[in-house]
Amino acid sequence: xxxxxxxxxxxxxxxxxxxxxxxxxxxxxxxxxxxxxxxxxxxxxxxxxxxxxxxxxxxxxxxxxxxxxxxxxxxxxxxxxxxxxxxxxxxxxxxxxxxxxxxxxxxxxxxxxxxxxxxxxxxxxxxxxxxxxxxxxxxxxxxxxxxxxxxxxxxxxxxxxxxxxxxxxxxxxxxxxxxxxxxxxxxxxxxxxxxxxxxxxxxxxxxxxxxxxxxxxxxxxxxxxxxxxxxxxxxxxxxxxxxxxxxxxxxxxxxxxxxxxxxxxxxxxxxxxxxxxxxxxxxxxxxxxxxxxxxxxxxxxxxxxxxxxxxxxxxxxxxxxxxxxxxxxxxxxxxxxxxxxxxxxxxxxxxxxxxxxxxxxxxxxxxxxxxxxxxxxxxxxxxxxxxxxxxxxxxxxxxxxxxxxxxxxxxxxxxxxxxxxxxxxxxxxxxxxxxxxxxxxxxxxxxxxxxxxxxxxxxxxxxxxxxxxxxxxxxxxxxxxxxxxxxxxxxxxxxxxxxxxxxxxxxxxxxxxxxxxxxxxxxxxxxxxxxxxxxxxxxxxxxxxxxxxxxxxxxxxxxxxxxxxxxxxxxxxxxxxxxxxxxxxxxxxxxxxxxxxxxxxxxxxxxxxxxxxxxxxxxxxxxxxxxxxxxxxxxxxxxxxxxxxxxxxxxxxxxxxxxxxxxxxxxxxxxxxxxxxxxxxxxxxxxxxxxxxxxxxxxxxxxxxxxxxxxxxxxxxxxxxxxxxxxxxxxxxxxxxxxxxxxxxxxxx
RNA sequence: GCGGGGUUAGCUCAGUGGUAGAGCGUCUGCUUUACACGCAGAGGGUCGGGGGUUCGAUCCCCUCACCCCGCACCA
Numbered sequence: 001x002x003x004x005x006x007x008x009x010x011x012x013x014x015x016x017x018x019x020x021x022x023x024x025x026x027x028x029x030x031x032x033x034x035x036x037x038x039x040x041x042x043x044x045x046x047x048x049x050x051x052x053x054x055x056x057x058x059x060x061x062x063x064x065x066x067x068x069x070x071x072x073x074x075x076x077x078x079x080x081x082x083x084x085x086x087x088x089x090x091x092x093x094x095x096x097x098x099x100x101x102x103x104x105x106x107x108x109x110x111x112x113x114x115x116x117x118x119x120x121x122x123x124x125x126x127x128x129x130x131x132x133x134x135x136x137x138x139x140x141x142x143x144x145x146x147x148x149x150x151x152x153x154x155x156x157x158x159x160x161x162x163x164x165x166x167x168x169x170x171x172x173x174x175x176x177x178x179x180x181x182x183x184x185x186x187x188x189x190x191x192x193x194x195x196x197x198x199x200x201x202x203x204x205x206x207x208x209x210x211x212x213x214x215x216x217x218x219x220x221x222x223x224x225x226x227x228x229x230x231x232x233x234x235x236x237x238x239x240x241x242x243x244x245x246x247x248x249x250x251x252x253x254x255x256x257x258x259x260x261x262x263x264x265x266x267x268x269x270x271x272x273x274x275x276x277x278x279x280x281x282x283x284x285x286x287x288x289x290x291x292x293x294x295x296x297x298x299x300x301x302x303x304x305x306x307x308x309x310x311x312x313x314x315x316x317x318x319x320x321x322x323x324x325x326x327x328x329x330x331x332x333x334x335x336x337x338x339x340x341x342x343x344x345x346x347x348x349x350x351x352x353x354x355x356x357x358x359x360x361x362x363x364x365x366x367x368x369x370x371x372x373x374x375x376x377x378x379x380x381x382x383x384x385x386x387x388x389x390x391x392x393x394x395x396x397x398x399x400x401x402x403x404x405x406x407x408x409x410x411x412x413x414x415x416x417x418x419x420x421x422x423x424x425x426x427x428x429x430x431x432x433x434x435x436x437x438x439x440x441x442x443x444x445x446x447x448x449x450x451x452x453x454x455x456x457x458x459x460x461x462x463x464x465x466x467x468x469x470x471x472x473x474x475x476x477x478x479x480x481x482x483x484x485x486x487x488x489x490x491x492x493x494x495x496x497x498x499x500x501x502x503x504x505x506x507x508x509x510x511x512x513x514x515x516x517x518x519x520x521x522x523x524x525x526x527x528x529x530x531x532x533x534x535x536x537x538x539x540x541x542x543x544x545x546x547x548x549x550x551x552x553x554x555x556x557x558x559x560x561x562x563x564x565x566x567x568x569x570x571x572x573x574x575x576x577x578x579x580x581x582x583x584x585x586x587x588x589x590x591x592x593x594x595x596x597x598x599x600x601x602x603x604x605x606x607x608x609x610x611x612x613x614x615x616x617x618x619x620x621x622x623x624x625x626x627x628x629x630x631x632x633x634x635x636x637x638x639x640x641x642x643x644x645x646x647x648x649x650x651x652x653x654x655x656x657x658x659x660x661x662x663x664x665x666x667x668x669x670x671x672x673x674x675x676x677x678x679x680x681x682x683x684x685x686x687x688x689x690x691x692x693x694x695x696x697x698x699x700x701x702x703x704x705x706x707x708x709x710x711x712x713x714x715x716x717x718x719x720x721x722x723x724x725x726x727x728x729x730x731x732x733x734x735x736x737x738x739x740x741x742x743x744x745x746x747x748x749x
Numbered sequence: 750g751c752g753g754g755g756u757u758a759g760c761u762c763a764g765u766g767g768u769a770g771a772g773c774g775u776c777u778g779c780u781u782u783a784c785a786c787g788c789a790g791a792g793g794g795u796c797g798g799g800g801g802u803u804c805g806a807u808c809c810c811c812u813c814a815c816c817c818c819g820c821a822c823c824a
Contacts, residue, residue: 264753441786
């Protein structure tokens with residue numbers, strides 16, 4: 001809100017609202033009836049701290065250098081032994097077999113025999129399992145703990161092994177782990193196991209080992225794989241159509257590189273464990289009857305379908321929060337009723353969110369949306385990057401590099417903060433920097449001051465006065481219209497591609513470096529009544545207002561507060577800039593001739609300023625500028641606009657097509673020769689060196705161009721525009737070289 | 750291991766098959782009557798290394814190195 005987000009707060013919704021809860025129950029029951037939701041005993045990820053099952057994507061895998069232990073399991077008969085490798089020694093208490101590869105010549109004859117499980121004395125079999133065992137890894141012998149490892153669980157199923165649960169839901173060892181271990185925390189148990197193994201000489205070796213450890217995404221506790229009865233969504237039938245809509249383009253993901261990530265995940269998707277042993281959430285609408293019947297129903301208190309009893313016990317588990325979130329686009333609209341809201345607002349257009357919830361939320365909304373409404377919930381997804389600090393590091397309290405946006409808003413204002421986010425959003429992570437925000441606070445200030453200046457010269461009634469006659473415009477006015485139109489086109493194009501950085505940059509560049517730095521300065525002589533007629537002045541005011549108005553509207557989404565404030569002061573037609581039409585490009589404003597001529601004027605001004613500094617003249621020294629215009633039309637243009645050069649380049653006089661004094665500084669700008677008549681004849685060493693450097697650079701470039709132009713294949717194969725470009729550049733370099741050399745000759749005379 | 754992204758100016762990042770850009774920072778001038786949160790000017794890059802395609806590669810292809818991020822993992 002403080003950043004200027006405009007929402008319809010009457011539509012605020014919470015996933016536990018009654019309407020949304022009904023949608024959740026309806027979806028659950030429907031999927032259950034279709035067999036897409038099932039309850040099963042399976043290996044799941046258990047967080048011993050949260051005391052709940054969590055889904056695959058809530059588990060974070062992190063690389064850790066831990067230890068791997070080689071443990072000797074004595075053979076029952078021969079007095080020999082097998083050595084297994086493990087990173088989790090405490091789980092050996094629940095081992096029900098050891099496995100070897102059935103083709104491994106070292107061990108294959110042992111399959112079917114037994115080993116004694118140390119510390120417990122239990123006898124467990126040696127089995128052959130080609131899937132579980134990689135003979136190249138470790139010792140080629142694997143201990144199997146079907147109750148506490150996903151791969152071991154599957155191997156256990158394949159080999160008909162019993163499961164012994166030695167770690168409980170609280171992360172402590174169970175009675176099945178044996179008296180000495182029962183009640184110990186799983187990590188304390190690990191130490192004791194190692195101690196005892198060491199004491200009996202069975203711990204053969206301890207090595208450093210890099211492996212991934214699974215952590216709970218919410219609380220960072222190490223996850224425990226466990227066998228547990230949970231509810232699941234059979235996800236593949238839902239994933240298929242969700243893959244298809246992205247593949248056929250009915251849903252696009254920007255930046256596009258995320259599409260492959262999406263496919264990669266969706267094509268290897270696992271069934272979704274949706275039950276949670278928490279008290280907060282949507283209760284699972286499953287009811288159990290004493291007679292053993294399970295009733296899944298949308299009703300609050302269903303009766304048993306089999307025996308008719310009405311005192312059923314509801315499942316105590318709740319649903320994963322993402323289950324209800326997946327329904328958000330339509331559950332918030334009153335679905336499953338065909339409400340007016342639902343028909344009006346579903347599906348929507350664009351979803352903007354963080355890439356970190358692409359799987360948690362976006363993918364699931366697409367799957368559920370298609371399944372229950374027949375349409376994907378949106379056609380465009382824009383994923384913004386993670387906000388990082390100015391060096392690209394993740395923000396964290398411990399690093400002390402956190403920038404709180406709200407504090408920044410207090411300090412600098414909402415507009416600069418908002419603009420900074422926009423201009424940094426290129427599609428990757430956002431390296432947020434205080435200096436950046438300060439820079440755009442300066443921009444806000446610039447907007448304020450430019451508007452203040454404009455308002456000094458604008459009369460309010462201009463708003464309603466007759467439209468500007470294009471035929472009457474001066475070249476500089478045609479130019480600024482052409483430029484504001486180019487900026488408008490660029491902003492619109494960038495926004496439609498979700499390139500907020502390009503859009504913000506385009507408006508920043510235009511407003512500051514074209515409108516303020518050039519146009520306002522060029523308009524001043526007329527606005528201040530120094531040049532031109534009263535008509536000229538009136539028209540200049542109207543143009544100023546028009547361009548400022550377009551700029552503010554263009555800027556409004558990026559800086560809502562300041563633009564609204566200024567708009568109100570300017571007295572807009574609409575009640576708020578929020579409802580004023582957003583500018584779109586108008587071809588009639590494009591003006592290549594104005595851009596060409598004004599480009600040359602600007603370059604002339606820059607050249608004079610530049611040479612002024614190089615020659616050590618001050619701000620107030622004035623010189624005469626001689627322009628050699630080769631076309632009559634251009635000559636007329638320079639003549640009628642010479643005041644621009646006089647004012648902005650601080651000249652005494654501009655003359656066209658006259659002979660310049662022999663010792664004038666000569667240059668060529670946009671093909672137009674100019675001469676600046678400085679009062680001094682002799683250049684300093686430094687100035688000569690400077691000119692020589694320029695000459696050297698041009699000669700080098702010339703050599704390159706000549707090399708290309710003398711290459712027949714270049715002439716033949718390169719597009720003619722490129723060849724022509726090279727030729728004209730050559731001409732320009734030659735004339736610039738000639739004039740620069742002349743400057744040197746004069747100086748040595 | 751599989752997949753994706755990155756390596757461009759001191760810092761953070763845009764960018765294009767045809768003479769390298771921005772913001773901030775740096776340096777030098779300037780009380781020019783909207784703005785010193787400013788104006789004007791300047792300096793600064795073998796576009797990660799190597800090879801290839803091309804008339805021409807920072808851009809396309811291959812390869813190597815390093816850095817991120819997913820996913821899957823060898824107990």
